[in-house]
């Protein structure tokens with residue numbers, strides 16, 4: 001359960017998040033939509049603890065994010081994040097990049113995950129040696145490798161063609177059905193329809 | 208993590224090479240300056256220590272070159288109980304033939320035997336023997352020292368660069384050259400009277416002299432302290448230059464790598480891990496640079512020792528404690544140069560690191 005209360009965030013003078021409160025139930029698949037620049041990425045970063053809001057409160061499963069004792073451990077064990085850009089580490093191959101997110105998993109477990117996402121064959125390639133779709137799947141593999149309770153994704157299909165976008169959303173649907181909470185920012189209404197609920201924002205406020 | 212560090216280094220050969228290069232240059236400089244300073248100090252100490260338990264010099268003199276001691280004191284010192292032998296030496300420097308500066312030693316006869324004669328005989332009046340390092344560069348039967356001519360009596364060898372690159376003549380001839388009786392006197396003790404008592408008795412002979420045990424003389428010799436302090440200061444500057452270049456290279460790369468650290472933070476890695484990863488990378492370079500610098504310094508010293516123009520005077524020595532000390536200093540600058548930027552850039556929110564890093 002994610003509970004956000006009155007979140008506010010500024011970039012310079014710009015009030016990018018302007019008093020957002022929301023709740024997301026465990027296992028829910030939520031799509032965050034809105035025009036470019038409406039604040040989707042910023043909200044996602046704040047909800048996922050990767051960015052401190054200027055004010056407001058976040059509770060995840062009853063735990064206040066302000067009083068979190070070990071945020072690193074929380075991120076390691078609770079959260080997965082698929083960034084808008086793949087952000088794979090360039091000097092590591094795909095398998096090593098994914099393994100970085102789950103140091104406790106064995107090599108076979110990581111390979112199994114890669115196979116499941118259809119990128120087992122490129123496990124030993126570097127990020128710049130594979131296609132955009134494969135990179136994005138590697139980024140998703142990295143995000144789910146630690147078995148997170150909540151998976152955040154920011155425009156995960158932004159750089160993909162429609163066929164690959166469909167595949168990614170199929171995958172998200174499956175992850176959600178397995179009980180993971182999913183919060184996905186996308187400007188693609190058609191894909192957003194496949195979520196349990198759509199939250200739309202405009203100029204940093206809920207619509 | 209070891210392997211990751213290695214891969215990161217290999218992926219950025221330019222950055223790796225720059226850090227390696229600046230570290231190697233600065234550590235080599237530190238090695239050279241310390242080795243040469245240590246060589247000078249240890250060569251001259253060896254000469255001073257070679258003979259005699261006490262050293263008598265002119266009072267209030269900072270450099271033995273300027274010391275002038277009256278040899279009329281010698282018979283008086285010999286009469287002091289506990290004294291076994293008194294010898295005298297003049298240390299000077301003068302142009303010899305085409306060589307612009309050569310160490311010149313004037314010795315009382317007993318001191319001559321310390322020098323290993325390779326050819327000819329020990330010098331008498333009007334004669335010199337020349338050190339092995341410069342013998343080949345001097346004309347043969349006779350040579351000029353300053354404005355006077357001497358016959359070459361022989362060639363000698365010595366393990367000390369200052370000696371084997373110098374010339375030796377009688378105390379009297381050296382006295383005429385340098386207008387003094389002796390630079391210093393060496394007193395051997397027979398051990399039957401405590402050294403302090405002998406020192407006091409010798410010192411009482413004249414207010415113009417200073418008497419010290421050889422060890423305390425060498426330890427407190429002002430010129431040595433100046434050389435060592437200068438070496439320390441230059442080393443510090445060389446290390447600082449290394450530190451600054453590493454830190455600046457690292458902070459530029461930190462900009463490029465912000466998103467990498469942001470990702471690691473987002474994946475739940477703490478600041479310590481990130482700093483550790485960077486540290487590991489630079490430590491690889493640090494170790495390689497240290498070993499390269501050590502080899503380079505040894506090579507350069509080897510060449511300097513054999514360079515005819517230097518007459519064997521530059522006889523650098525790298526001792527084990529020096530190697531350890533320089534190693535620790537190199538480690539220190541590697542760690543500092545790497546940690547500071549990594550620490551600074553890993554303290555911000557992960558998302559800010561990621562977006563700023565990618566925007567930059």
Ligand SMILES: Nc1ncnc2c1ncn2[C@@H]1O[C@H](COP(=O)(O)OP(=O)(O)O)[C@@H](O)[C@H]1O
Nearest residue numbers: 011016034035036037038039040041042043562
């Ligand atoms: N790191 C940043 N620094 C300054 N302004 C930013 C930064 N990130 C986003 N913004 C601004 O905040 C607003 C919301 O951006 P964002 O959350 O990325 O929206 P969206 O993801 O919906 O496109 C935009 O006006 C954007 O220019």
Ligand SMILES: [Mg+2]
Nearest residue numbers: 040041154155
């Ligand atoms: Mg966005």
